[in-house]
Amino acid sequence: MTAMGRSGGHGGHGGGHGSQRDREGKTAGRKKFFVRRRKVCKFCAEKLEYVDWKDVKLLASFIPERGKILPRRISGTCALHQRKLQTAIKRARAIALLPYATD
Amino acid sequence: MRLYDIVVLLTPDLSDEEAVKVSAEHRKLLTDGGAELVKDEPWGRRKLAYPIARKREAYYHHFQVTAEPATVAEVERKLRLSDQVLRHLAVRADEELKRAAKMTERLRVKAIKRPPRPPAAPPPTETAAPERAAERSEP
Numbered sequence: 583m584t585a586m587g588r589s590g591g592h593g594g595h596g597g598g599h600g601s602q603r604d605r606e607g608k609t610a611g612r613k614k615f616f617v618r619r620r621k622v623c624k625f626c627a628e629k630l631e632y633v634d635w636k637d638v639k640l641l642a643s644f645i646p647e648r649g650k651i652l653p654r655r656i657s658g659t660c661a662l663h664q665r666k667l668q669t670a671i672k673r674a675r676a677i678a679l680l681p682y683a684t685d
Numbered sequence: 686m687r688l689y690d691i692v693v694l695l696t697p698d699l700s701d702e703e704a705v706k707v708s709a710e711h712r713k714l715l716t717d718g719g720a721e722l723v724k725d726e727p728w729g730r731r732k733l734a735y736p737i738a739r740k741r742e743a744y745y746h747h748f749q750v751t752a753e754p755a756t757v758a759e760v761e762r763k764l765r766l767s768d769q770v771l772r773h774l775a776v777r778a779d780e781e782l783k784r785a786a787k788m789t790e791r792l793r794v795k796a797i798k799r800p801p802r803p804p805a806a807p808p809p810t811e812t813a814a815p816e817r818a819a820e821r822s823e824p
Contacts, residue, residue, distance in 0.1 A: 629789065629792060631784075631785035631786070631788040631789050631792075632781060632782055632785035635690075635776070636690070636692070636747065673774065673776060675734070676772075676774055677692050677694060677745075677772055677773075677774045678694070678733040678734045678735055678737055678743070678772070679734060680734050681734040681735050682734075682735060
């Protein structure tokens with residue numbers, strides 16, 4: 583995805599070769615958009631294969647204010663670990679370690 | 686024999702000593718049924734994430750046991766009948782732990798099989814991206 587965004591930006595750069603000011607403005611804008619940290623699955627990175635449903639501290643880091651489960655697209659968790667995380671969170675909710683919903 | 690995680694929530698109406706006593710009863714229930722305790726941890730009085738039966742707190746107690754399924758089923762039945770137990774959860778743990786151990790083992794073997802790369806290789810895209818950005822800003 584990043585590569586595509588970049589190549590598009592490159593084309594724009596070549597086209598807008600006219601004035602110096604124009605170019606600088608564009609680069610600044612691009613930086614704002616593309617300086618983005620690559621998301622890595624926390625469980626893969628730390629080699630945590632077993633997601634413990636009793637570990638409130640760990641699970642709570644995937645629960646935003648509202649009490650919902652943080653989606654993969656935000657947290658960067660891989661599919662396998664998101665699935666494990668999901669069951670762990672649901673178990674923790676059953677014994678009131680985590681909320682079902684908060685408002 | 687299977688490995689189980691059992692967490693029991695007791696009413697906050699009990700005093701600390703009473704809670705310990707009730708947990709001791711549960712322990713006896715398990716051991717009498719032929720269960721072997723692996724872990725036996727009181728988590729103490731904790732705030733609940735949401736109210737259960739109008740209670741905002743509960744005494745948590747965690748048992749990890751190896752037991753026959755019938756034993757756990759019987760203990761669960763008794764826990765459900767008890768007025769002092771707000772809620773409980775018994776989950777089989779051995780299969781998930783085994784799978785997790787297998788995965789860790791596979792990761793370890795994979796890391797050994799690939800000696801040219803250092804074990805803790807930095808993510809490639811993160812280093813590649815700034816280089817490309819630098820190239821572009823030069824001309």
